[in-house]
Amino acid sequence: MAKSLKDKVYVLICWALMLMYSAAEREYFWQSSRLSWTGARNHCQVCFKELVTLTPENIQTITCKLTSGTLYWVGLRKNFSSTSNSTSMSWSRWANGDPLAFQNWYPGWPVFKSSFPKRDCCSCSCTCPTKTTSTMTSTTGFTEFMTPNVTGFSGLTEDPTGATENVNSFTDATDRNVPVTTLLPVEAACVRSPMLLPDVPDTDKNYIEDSCVAMLSFGAWVEKNCSELLPFICYEDRFIGQVNVANVTNESAVLTWLPGPGNISHYRLEVKDGKNLSENLTDLTYDLVDLTAGTKYFVQVFPVKCDRNLNPQEVAFYTTPNKVENLKVTKVTETSVSLSWNKAAGNVDFYLIQVKDEQIQNNTESKTEGIDVNNLIPGSLYTFTVKSGVQDKSRWSEESNITKYTKPAKVSNLMVSNNTNDSLQLSWMQPVGKVTGFRVVVRKARNASNDSIFLKVNETKVTVTGLPMGTEITLSVTALTNCTEEGDNVTVVSYTAPGPISNLNLFTTHDSLNATWMSPESDYSFFTVKLQLDGTDVKTISNVTEPEMRFDSLKSAANYTVIVYKVSGHLKGPPVESSNFTLPLPPTLGKVTSSGNQIMIEWNPPVNTSTVNYSVKISSSFWGHNLSDTVNNTNHTFSGLKSGTKYYYEVRTLAGVWSSTPLAGNQCTDAVKRDISLSMLCSSAEPLLCDHNSTKESVFVQLHAYFNKLLGDNIFWELTKQDTEN
Numbered sequence: 055m056a057k058s059l060k061d062k063v064y065v066l067i068c069w070a071l072m073l074m075y076s077a078a079e080r081e082y083f084w085q086s087s088r089l090s091w092t093g094a095r096n097h098c099q100v101c102f103k104e105l106v107t108l109t110p111e112n113i114q115t116i117t118c119k120l121t122s123g124t125l126y127w128v129g130l131r132k133n134f135s136s137t138s139n140s141t142s143m144s145w146s147r148w149a150n151g152d153p154l155a156f157q158n159w160y161p162g163w164p165v166f167k168s169s170f171p172k173r174d175c176c177s178c179s180c181t182c183p184t185k186t187t188s189t190m191t192s193t194t195g196f197t198e199f200m201t202p203n204v205t206g207f208s209g210l211t212e213d214p215t216g217a218t219e220n221v222n223s224f225t226d227a228t229d230r231n232v233p234v235t236t237l238l239p240v241e242a243a244c245v246r247s248p249m250l251l252p253d254v255p256d257t258d259k260n261y262i263e264d265s266c267v268a269m270l271s272f273g274a275w276v277e278k279n280c281s282e283l284l285p286f287i288c289y290e291d292r293f294i295g296q297v298n299v300a301n302v303t304n305e306s307a308v309l310t311w312l313p314g315p316g317n318i319s320h321y322r323l324e325v326k327d328g329k330n331l332s333e334n335l336t337d338l339t340y341d342l343v344d345l346t347a348g349t350k351y352f353v354q355v356f357p358v359k360c361d362r363n364l365n366p367q368e369v370a371f372y373t374t375p376n377k378v379e380n381l382k383v384t385k386v387t388e389t390s391v392s393l394s395w396n397k398a399a400g401n402v403d404f405y406l407i408q409v410k411d412e413q414i415q416n417n418t419e420s421k422t423e424g425i426d427v428n429n430l431i432p433g434s435l436y437t438f439t440v441k442s443g444v445q446d447k448s449r450w451s452e453e454s455n456i457t458k459y460t461k462p463a464k465v466s467n468l469m470v471s472n473n474t475n476d477s478l479q480l481s482w483m484q485p486v487g488k489v490t491g492f493r494v495v496v497r498k499a500r501n502a503s504n505d506s507i508f509l510k511v512n513e514t515k516v517t518v519t520g521l522p523m524g525t526e527i528t529l530s531v532t533a534l535t536n537c538t539e540e541g542d543n544v545t546v547v548s549y550t551a552p553g554p555i556s557n558l559n560l561f562t563t564h565d566s567l568n569a570t571w572m573s574p575e576s577d578y579s580f581f582t583v584k585l586q587l588d589g590t591d592v593k594t595i596s597n598v599t600e601p602e603m604r605f606d607s608l609k610s611a612a613n614y615t616v617i618v619y620k621v622s623g624h625l626k627g628p629p630v631e632s633s634n635f636t637l638p639l640p641p642t643l644g645k646v647t648s649s650g651n652q653i654m655i656e657w658n659p660p661v662n663t664s665t666v667n668y669s670v671k672i673s674s675s676f677w678g679h680n681l682s683d684t685v686n687n688t689n690h691t692f693s694g695l696k697s698g699t700k701y702y703y704e705v706r707t708l709a710g711v712w713s714s715t716p717l718a719g720n721q722c723t724d725a726v727k728r729d730i731s732l733s734m735l736c737s738s739a740e741p742l743l744c745d746h747n748s749t750k751e752s753v754f755v756q757l758h759a760y761f762n763k764l765l766g767d768n769i770f771w772e773l774t775k776q777d778t779e780n
């Protein structure tokens with residue numbers, strides 16, 4: 055237990071050290087099985103790369119895992135006679151061919167066949183203790199040491215297993231007067247070696263002709279007989295490779311990888327995450343099938359050599375996601391389009407929505423199966439493309455696309471002008487966004503929705519003709535794009551102007567006026583009636599629904615004008631006017647006087663009468679005399695009349711063609727009396743008959759009756775009797 059804990063600590067330290075040297079990417083393998091040096095090398099070549107090559111950098115790493123007191127074969131031997139040319143020197147190369155740039159002999163090693171020859175050889179070689187070059191110098195010197203046949207010293211041969219060796223067992227080796235290269239630093243060796251040249255060239259009993267190098271657990275080297283069975287250390291360069299993924303679809307992928315180094319028995323493929331798979335393969339390729347779309351797979355390929363997994367080649371990849379289904383537009387407004395779709399089979403991490411019009415292209419992402427795309431231009435054609443994507447955006451599904459126009463925007467400032475009896479001019483402002491034209495719907499009457507005019511126009515105004523007079527017209531304008539896609543309509547209500555009324559008739563009495571007329575064809579309208587007198591308005595009545603109007607309490611004999619026009623909405627029809635007089639009333643009597651042959655008549659105007667004329671007449675039927683005049687004042691004098699005559703007069707109020715009933719009467723001119731004598735002789739059988747005031751048969755009575763009949767009261771006359779009794 056304690057030992058394994060110690061091992062763990064070692065492993066931990068070694069691992070830390072290996073991290074430090076990770077740049078070398080060289081891995082070391084401690085093999086506990088005991089083999090001869092050649093067997094060990096062979097095993098290393100088959101299952102790793104070679105026996106270890108030691109360097110100042112790796113020696114610490116390696117030794118820290120060694121079991122203390124154990125010897126290990128390393129990749130160095132005196133001569134590689136079997137593999138190398140005879141020209142190469144001893145101790146010159148490592149098993150992997152690297153030059154021997156570093157030595158770490160335990161004192162007393164290597165062992166030479168005999169002592170140094172009597173040669174002064176070192177005088178020049180030992181005065182230069184520099185660092186890296188000193189190693190080289192030392193090596194050169196070392197080669198020269200090798201040349202003489204020096205017999206080996208007794209060393210470790212007594213203990214062939216090496217298992218019980220310890221540092222102490224080497225201590226006496228330093229006592230021998232042999233030239234040795236010692237542990238670094240090199241300076242010490244350089245100083246001492248020329249001083250201790252032996253004289254006796256005896257063959258050392260520890261000398262091994264074909265020696266191999268074993269390393270002590272603390273790192274120093276000793277020579278051993280190559281056939282000894284020892285544990286050993288192999289190395290291998292860390293294998294670096296990568297799995298390549300090709301032809302990825304939504305359900306398959308082709309994997310390829312690099313061959314591993316050396317004798318790879320097979321490759322172990324492991325697939326994780328979306329699918330668990332483990333396969334032993336000899337090919338360098340594998341077809342993965344039955345994968346799930348849009349899923350991440352983690353692949354490792356371990357080359358296997360002597361049942362050992364080498365560093366795996368790895369790759370992680372996503373399969374292609376499936377494309378979305380049933381992409382459709384659920385709502386369209388002027389500036390937005392709502393899309394929805396069905397999730398594709400397999401896995402999808404998110405969706406990429408591409409919005410494209412003629413110029414711009416925008417990408418947005420969505421986690422859900424739907425999106426509202428906003429800030430669009432009204433009336434424009436957009437293509438919406440939806441792709442499924444995976445987390446790292448490495449793969450995209452096929453596109454699903456749909457094209458759609460946004461709704462055209464509403465027109466603004468819709469106005470009607472120039473209303474006439476049968477036409478209207480409609481104008482508006484171009485809406486924002488794109489518009490290819492407009493549809494204008496004109497509904498001719500409030501309730502007659504089937505009686506409509508449809509127009510397609512490409513300008514922002516239109517004159518609508520052929521409309522009925524005096525009618526409420528409803529006009530709506532809708533913007534179009536692609537000539538088919540409609541926006542929301544904008545509606546305005548207006549009226550055509552009404553036509554003129556006809557047959558305006560005015561019936562008057564002396565204080566009232568009754569106007570009647572005929573209405574033109576139209577549905578929704580009123581009349582306005584104006585009453586004027588002498589050019590000024592007396593009364594205005596709007597909202598008249600029936601085609602007649604009566605005005606009361608008017609002045610008599612006044613020239614009233616009535617103006618009537620039709621009103622539809624804010625529009626007036628042409629006015630029609632007519633004038634008529636109220637009937638006149640007769641004047642009332644003032645005073646009638648006569649003087650001489652004149653008669654002066656004065657009267658009062660009738661009440662509530664505007665300025666009028668009067669017709670004045672005077673006549674005497676006795677004289678066959680007629681006089682008349684028209685005046686605008688309220689008295690008149692007739693002169694040059696017969697005296698003593700009874701004149702009849704008439705005064706009428708005149709109003710237009712109308713005249714009032716007369717104010718009538720008579721008046722006598724002053725009489726200028728003249729006597730006319732008439733003599734009669736009355737003889738009668740009865741005397742009484744001549745008597746003037748007797749019976750009616752009397753002559754006088756009869757005579758009076760006669761005159762009366764002749765003159766009557768037309769003129770002034772008197773009949774008197776003067777009797778003469780003879």
Ligand SMILES: *[C@@H]1O[C@H](CO)[C@@H](O)[C@H](O)[C@H]1NC(C)=O
Pocket residue numbers: 137138139140
């Ligand atoms: C040995 O030397 C010969 C020529 O001298 C050469 O062709 C050959 O490649 C050498 N072999 C090795 C292993 O160096």
Ligand SMILES: *[C@@H]1O[C@H](CO)[C@@H](O)[C@H](O)[C@H]1NC(C)=O
Pocket residue numbers: 201202203
């Ligand atoms: C080394 O010694 C061996 C026998 O021990 C001999 O065969 C060989 O020639 C000697 N070499 C030298 C360079 O002295």
Ligand SMILES: *[C@@H]1O[C@H](CO)[C@@H](O)[C@H](O)[C@H]1NC(C)=O
Pocket residue numbers: 300301308
């Ligand atoms: C991928 O597919 C193409 C065409 O089907 C084929 O030519 C190619 O060899 C494939 N690649 C791999 C690595 O299988």
Ligand SMILES: *[C@@H]1O[C@H](CO)[C@@H](O)[C@H](O)[C@H]1NC(C)=O
Pocket residue numbers: 332333334358361
């Ligand atoms: C792969 O080989 C190893 C031995 O190397 C074995 O344990 C494992 O069961 C094998 N796996 C498969 C899937 O054949």
Ligand SMILES: *[C@@H]1O[C@H](CO)[C@@H](O)[C@H](O)[C@H]1NC(C)=O
Pocket residue numbers: 437439453454455456
């Ligand atoms: C839309 O999708 C159809 C097939 O679904 C394709 O033919 C067409 O080219 C796509 N249109 C655009 C604009 O991507």
Ligand SMILES: *[C@@H]1O[C@H](CO)[C@@H](O)[C@H](O)[C@H]1NC(C)=O
Pocket residue numbers: 471472479
């Ligand atoms: C009304 O019509 C007359 C001619 O018919 C035209 O001169 C005038 O400009 C029009 N008014 C408007 C506001 O369109």
Ligand SMILES: *[C@@H]1O[C@H](CO)[C@@H](O)[C@H](O)[C@H]1NC(C)=O
Pocket residue numbers: 512513
């Ligand atoms: C409107 O349409 C008429 C034909 O219907 C065409 O002659 C005219 O050029 C168009 N005007 C505009 C501004 O498009």
Ligand SMILES: *[C@@H]1O[C@H](CO)[C@@H](O)[C@H](O)[C@H]1NC(C)=O
Pocket residue numbers: 435457458459536537538
């Ligand atoms: C545009 O109008 C034409 C016919 O005028 C029609 O065939 C087409 O489908 C319309 N385009 C769209 C996207 O509605």
Ligand SMILES: *[C@@H]1O[C@H](CO)[C@@H](O)[C@H](O)[C@H]1NC(C)=O
Pocket residue numbers: 495530542543
């Ligand atoms: C105008 O729009 C309203 C409400 O959308 C609709 O009821 C009416 O029928 C439309 N009028 C016309 C003339 O299209």
Ligand SMILES: *[C@@H]1O[C@H](CO)[C@@H](O)[C@H](O)[C@H]1NC(C)=O
Pocket residue numbers: 561568569570602604
């Ligand atoms: C006005 O005259 C018309 C036609 O003569 C008559 O029918 C109507 O009763 C009169 N109205 C009044 C108020 O006198």
Ligand SMILES: *[C@@H]1O[C@H](CO)[C@@H](O)[C@H](O)[C@H]1NC(C)=O
Pocket residue numbers: 596597
């Ligand atoms: C017309 O009549 C309506 C109600 O019947 C009233 O509101 C309006 O003021 C009237 N117009 C005039 C000019 O008298």
Ligand SMILES: *[C@@H]1O[C@H](CO)[C@@H](O)[C@H](O)[C@H]1NC(C)=O
Pocket residue numbers: 588589613614615633634710711
């Ligand atoms: C009555 O008045 C109208 C309008 O003022 C005028 O045309 C007409 O001549 C007048 N009638 C008479 C008899 O004065």
